[in-house]
Amino acid sequence: MFLARVLGSVTSTIKHSDYNGAKLMVVQPITPDSKDDGASALAVDSVGVGRGETVLVLRQGVAAALVLNVELPAVRSVIVGVVDGIDWLG
Secondary structure (H helix, E strand, O other): OEEEEEEEEEOOOOOOHHHOOOEEEEEEEEOOOOOEOOOOEEEEEOOOOOOOOEEEEEEOHHHHHHHHOOOOOOOOEEEEEEOOOOOOOO
């Protein structure tokens, strides 16, 4: 699981059937102090997030399978929570 900032959404008229009905978001992994931490990625939105929000992302095919209700999904990153605040002692 990692922290990320939502950069925006992706719209696609032709896509894998596992994505039907799924909202795809571009997320930027971040450190607890909000600094970029690696390359951006696509993630399925399971909680209804918007641009600029800080979120928790699972990067596991098993989690994606549960969220999308498919056995072997064509995605592995899923947004599973919205972060209200971070109390970090770093």
